[in-house]
Amino acid sequence: MTKPIVETKDLISQISDQSWKQELEKASSRYNIIAAWVAVFFDPLFAFTDYINMPQAWMQLLFIRLGVAAITLALILFRKKYHISAYHIILVPFLLISLQNAYTYSLIGNDILLGHSLNYMALLIGGAMFILWRWNYSVVVVVLSALSTAFFVELNPLIDKEQFFVKGGFLLVAVGAFMIILIKARYDLTVKEIKARLALKAANKELGEQKEIVEISSKKITDSIQYARRIQESILGNPFRMEGWFSDSFVLFKPKDILSGDFYWFYENHEDNIKIVIAADCTGHGVPAAMMTVLGNSILNEIVIQRKVYAPDLILHELDKRIMESFSNRAEGENKVNDGMDVSILSFHDGKVIFAAAKNPLCIVTNGVMKVIAGSKFPIGSTQYKEKKFDTHELTLEKGTRLYIYSDGYQDQFGGANNQKYLSKRFKEFLVQTSTVPMAEQKNKLLNEFEEWKGADKKNTDDVLIIGVEVN
Numbered sequence: 001m002t003k004p005i006v007e008t009k010d011l012i013s014q015i016s017d018q019s020w021k022q023e024l025e026k027a028s029s030r031y032n033i034i035a036a037w038v039a040v041f042f043d044p045l046f047a048f049t050d051y052i053n054m055p056q057a058w059m060q061l062l063f064i065r066l067g068v069a070a071i072t073l074a075l076i077l078f079r080k081k082y083h084i085s086a087y088h089i090i091l092v093p094f095l096l097i098s099l100q101n102a103y104t105y106s107l108i109g110n111d112i113l114l115g116h117s118l119n120y121m122a123l124l125i126g127g128a129m130f131i132l133w134r135w136n137y138s139v140v141v142v143v144l145s146a147l148s149t150a151f152f153v154e155l156n157p158l159i160d161k162e163q164f165f166v167k168g169g170f171l172l173v174a175v176g177a178f179m180i181i182l183i184k185a186r187y188d189l190t191v192k193e194i195k196a197r198l199a200l201k202a203a204n205k206e207l208g209e210q211k212e213i214v215e216i217s218s219k220k221i222t223d224s225i226q227y228a229r230r231i232q233e234s235i236l237g238n239p240f241r242m243e244g245w246f247s248d249s250f251v252l253f254k255p256k257d258i259l260s261g262d263f264y265w266f267y268e269n270h271e272d273n274i275k276i277v278i279a280a281d282c283t284g285h286g287v288p289a290a291m292m293t294v295l296g297n298s299i300l301n302e303i304v305i306q307r308k309v310y311a312p313d314l315i316l317h318e319l320d321k322r323i324m325e326s327f328s329n330r331a332e333g334e335n336k337v338n339d340g341m342d343v344s345i346l347s348f349h350d351g352k353v354i355f356a357a358a359k360n361p362l363c364i365v366t367n368g369v370m371k372v373i374a375g376s377k378f379p380i381g382s383t384q385y386k387e388k389k390f391d392t393h394e395l396t397l398e399k400g401t402r403l404y405i406y407s408d409g410y411q412d413q414f415g416g417a418n419n420q421k422y423l424s425k426r427f428k429e430f431l432v433q434t435s436t437v438p439m440a441e442q443k444n445k446l447l448n449e450f451e452e453w454k455g456a457d458k459k460n461t462d463d464v465l466i467i468g469v470e471v472n
Helices: 002-014 017-045 047-053 058-077 086-104 110-130 135-155 161-203 207-236 239-245 286-306 312-326 424-433 439-454
Strands: 248-254 262-269 274-282 341-349 352-358 362-366 369-373 393-395 402-406 464-470
Touching: 017 047, 017 058, 017 086, 017 110, 017 161, 047 058, 047 110, 058 086, 086 110, 086 135, 110 161, 110 286, 110 312, 135 161, 161 207, 161 286, 207 262, 207 286, 239 248, 239 262, 248 262, 248 439, 262 286, 262 464, 274 286, 274 402, 274 464, 286 312, 312 341, 312 352, 341 402, 362 424, 369 424, 424 439, 439 464
Parallel strands: none
Antiparallel strands: 248 464, 262 274, 274 341, 341 352, 352 393, 362 369, 362 402, 402 464
């Protein structure tokens, strides 16, 4: 393989700057012009949400939005006549909309900070998905947006600075950095791909050379996802910190892919004598579901830690409300978003255990006998239900009783002699069967059972999350 790689590099080095830049302009035009048209049509439409959230200032924002749309439309229509680069066609509206979002902070209060911050993050994430340009353009946009945001937040006496950072400020910084990194990676990879494609076309090289380039690109993408996994792990925190709260407990967490759509969330407040344990299963798995875990974790931090909402049913109602609000700014006529999550919540307060859940059940094992309490039939975030009710169950439990909340990944795993699902009945029977051993040992038995059922040559069917707690 050494010789073909050297030959390919030699050919790539011979490609003229003019040829690959022409190809790059074509590639960037496809993405950047589409993104510019999206700005023309959809930025003014968001005046509808301005009318709902900021009725006193929506006309002012409407004129700004129409101005941005008009400037962008002029750039698109005259791009050929004046030979305007696709980079500049998207740079102008992207920067103007970023500044427009920054200016909006001067008009809002604490009550809609999170919603606006999520809209701002959606702009940056959307830009990272569509825009193709050199990294310094991204830096200019992010720096100017950050400075403008800081200026307008400082200018607005209605915004509490601590609330600003809690409700999206820190995440805005992270998403801005993520946008720069992702656009740069896409740009570098696109340039390399174009040069490689031109070299392969000119020389009619063997398929092995193409495979080599794809593997390099794939490794870079995988490395990026691995880095995203470390970010997700830092957000979720150490699962072992729950062990000190109870006489015995465990967290079994086994993602299907590098990133997980399941997530756990713990909170303890000594002053209020409260402990809260949450297991959540977001729609899907991998990168899309992982983005939902970040959103869910951020909202739970606000609901429980900042607002001190401790009742499980109220947490579910607030979480559902915020998830629905996060997806409410889609333009009329677009497909409705039914993504969301199934959530189980245990609250431990003054010797009482309170349970509420969106769909997922609670399994209670006492002296080798299991009792199952079903969660409410409504999920978090789906738009198909007009009214949702999350029932609360206050439990009286004797010492040594074990509680289990979990996602459906374990019981849905395919395997065994006939490649069938493990199923809920078998899973519950195994929980009872292993409930007499210490929980650390029970966790190992669950893992061994899962691996034996799955088989060494097969992957997880879904993300797996099980949380077990023994009542003190």
